[in-house]
Amino acid sequence: MARIVVAGSGSVGACIAYHLALLGARDVVLADCAEIASGSTGKAMGGVRQQFSSAAEVRLAQESISFFEKLGAFWFQQVGYLFLATTEAGLADLEERRELQVGLGVPVEQVDPRFVPGLQADDVLRAVFCATDGVADPPALTREVVRRAAELGVDVKERTDARELERDVLVIAAGAYSGDFGVDLPIRPLARQLLETEPLEGLPDDLPMVVEAESGFHFRRRDDCLRIAMADAVPRWGFEESVDESV
Ligand SMILES: Cc1cc2nc3c(=O)[nH]c(=O)nc-3n(C[C@H](O)[C@H](O)[C@H](O)COP(=O)(O)OP(=O)(O)OC[C@H]3O[C@@H](n4cnc5c(N)ncnc54)[C@H](O)[C@@H]3O)c2cc1C
Structure with a gap:
């Protein structure tokens, strides 16, 4: 062999x-x-999600979710992914993606984002949630x-x-x-940056991954901390790993 x-x-x-x-x-x-x-x-x-924008990515992610589900709740916390749109353009983009995802069988639904305790959602025009996405x-x-x-x-x-x-x-x-x-x-390598807060009181156990659709700003719970990330304004292609404190 x-x-x-x-x-x-x-x-x-x-x-x-x-x-x-x-x-x-x-x-x-x-x-x-x-x-x-x-x-x-x-x-x-x-973050492990099915809410992608091309059919190929969505199908691949659906297979991954099945694999993660079989590994069990210890390895994969199915807390969902919440996408928020705060502009008309973002809303249209989110809706187009949701139609594609739902057409492929992903359970993405429009929700009231205030179900997440403490989330400031006054400027949110549309929120979509997929409960079978999660974090690991x-x-x-x-x-x-x-x-x-x-x-x-x-x-x-x-x-x-x-x-x-x-x-x-x-x-x-x-x-x-x-x-x-x-x-x-x-x-090609692309540098990304994460920020982890100090322990915070009162974070819900089932806090979803929350993503602002337009900026890509997102956060999740990691133990008692929040782990936060956002794409750089100018993508940093290359192997340079220094921290850009200005972000
Ligand atoms: C900050 C950040 C946040 C991210 N967030 C997410 C997220 O939320 N969700 C998500 O899906 N993805 C996320 N990603 C992307 C994800 O981490 C990568 O897509 C994934 O880990 C890539 O895995 P990999 O096995 O291809 O590469 P790697 O994890 O880089 O593994 C490659 C391995 O190859 C080894 N290697 C290199 N050369 C050789 C050689 N000649 N012989 C043997 N071994 C070699 C290296 O030592 C390394 O261990 C994030 C990435 C970063 C940096």
């Missing part, structure tokens, strides 16, 4: 290796030149998927450059470094 090397043990490589093993592949190596979930996966917000802990979940993959026989090698391993098939799942494998892939 062919030897398959999966390069990169972020969320993508870990899930590929696990599913290859579930499908019966018996000679799978999951190699990471650093450690499990040490790339983007270890720094991510942890990306590095912890990835380590769990790797553990399950290893149980099924996947050979996990950390601090190993996948390019140096003998193989019949190479799966490039090296995230922002996927361009280092001599294949022209349309993948």
Whole structure:
């Protein structure tokens, strides 16, 4: 049987290796030149949603949600995603996306955003909510998927450059470094920033991920803190990881 090397043990490589093993592949190596979930996966917000704007993304996300649901509530908190529109243009965009999503079977509904305690919603023109979206802990979940993959026989090698391993098939799942494998892939690194508050009293256990549609400003609960993010005004393409305090 062919030897398959999966390069990169972020969320993508870990899930590929696990599913290859579930499908019966018996000679799978999951190699990471650093450690499990040490790339983007270890720094991510942890939002898992089906509310995307293209049919391909929505269908892929629906498959992901089924997978996350099977992992159970410990790994995936199905608190929903609430999108808010505060302008007419944002409202039209949100409605167009909702029609696409509902047409594909995603349970997105128009709601009164005041169901979220403490949410300042005076300027909100439209709010849509999908209760089956949710949040997870990306590095912890990835380590769990790797553990399950290893149980099924996947050979996990950390601090190993996948390019140096003998193989019949190479799966490039090296995230922002996927361009280092001599294949022209349309993948470029984009710096993102997160901010975590100090512990706050009174955050609801089931606080959804809340997203302002126009700006992309969003937040979720993480333990007793809020984790907040927003896209930079000018996208920061590249590997530079310094913190921009002005954001
Ligand atoms: C701040 C932030 C917030 C985000 N929020 C969300 C969110 O809410 N929801 C969402 O869905 N996505 C979010 N993302 C995006 C998400 O994190 C990434 O899409 C995802 O983690 C990518 O996973 P990956 O496995 O492709 O890459 P990575 O996690 O970067 O993993 C790639 C791995 O490849 C390894 N590697 C590199 N070169 C080699 C080599 N030659 N040999 C072996 N291994 C190699 C690296 O060490 C690394 O561990 C966010 C990202 C960031 C940075």
